[in-house]
Amino acid sequence: DNSYRIAEVQNDVEVTVYNGGIGLVKEIRETNLSHGINNVKFIDVPSLMDVTSLRIKDINNKAVVLEQNYDYDLISSEKLLEKYIDKNITLVLENGTIKGKLLSIPYTSYGQQYNVYYSAQNSFILQTDEGIMIINEPIKDIIFAGIPENLATKPTLSVSMDSKSAGKHDIEFDYLTGGMNWNANYVCVLNSEDKKMDMNGWITISNNAGTTYKNAKCGLCNNYGKCCGTAG
Structure with missing residues (x-):
């Protein structure tokens, strides 16, 4: 089957943000595959993805990746x-x-x-x-009659997979992306005797990677390798 399968919905998303401007993303997407060769499009991937860091696999080892391409030639x-x-x-x-x-x-x-x-x-x-x-x-x-196949309206990951069985497959892929950062802010208030204080802390995460991660589990790492959350 030479038609494209779409793997759009993000499941079980984990994002670890480093305050050096990098994010480590792990997500699982469900798609229907036929037996044999399938072409799968993962849309809504970040425009700042580091393609060299990309790792894709079928969680249940029922399909193998033959080829992957990052389509960043966006329409204009x-x-x-x-x-x-x-x-x-x-x-x-x-x-x-x-x-x-x-x-x-x-x-x-x-x-x-x-x-x-x-x-x-x-x-x-x-x-x-x-x-x-x-x-x-x-x-x-x-x-124009339509959009050419080799142009994309948004960054897309195109993957060729050889499936051993037809049906639903859970595909996991991990990658690094730029455009992410975090910082911490604290507010301290002393009591009237200057002996005790209340302290509130806030974490601000910025995501300019080019896509959104809904309901993601989030972890943070600093420049010294100290992590909390998903990376801990």
Whole structure:
């Protein structure tokens, strides 16, 4: 089965945050696999993942990993145009539309050139039924048939797995990611005799890794290797 399986829901998530800006993440995701080769997409992974630290396994050893790829080529107007070279698009102009195969795009940023005139040396070139056409008119919109397979709307981990059995599988994967940190703050109040005090402490965790971890068990480690929580 060459279709993609989606492993989206995070289960049993553990995050250990180091105050050097790194997080160690362990999570389990459930997915349905058919017998044989399966292509699985793990979406909602952090954009700052250290791919070299990634470890993936089937908890029950009913499937093995054959190949893994981190898809970080995220969609944008420029990349979408580049991926549509030699494919059909529709240009919406002031007085109608033009359909054809995209042969060339302006060499400067589409976003900067939006809705302006192009010179003959810097224009969209289409292969239409009437022939090759250089577009020297203001372009209001561009219509694409869909999103190419090699573009992602969010960072995605694509994994090829060989499964011994069909059904539900629990897939565990661990990795390091940047964008995480923590710090501690304390407030102390002395009594009127300056002999006793009340102390409150707060831990603030920042997560700029590029994804969220719902209901995660959390541990903390400092630069001296002292840990508490999941890492303890």
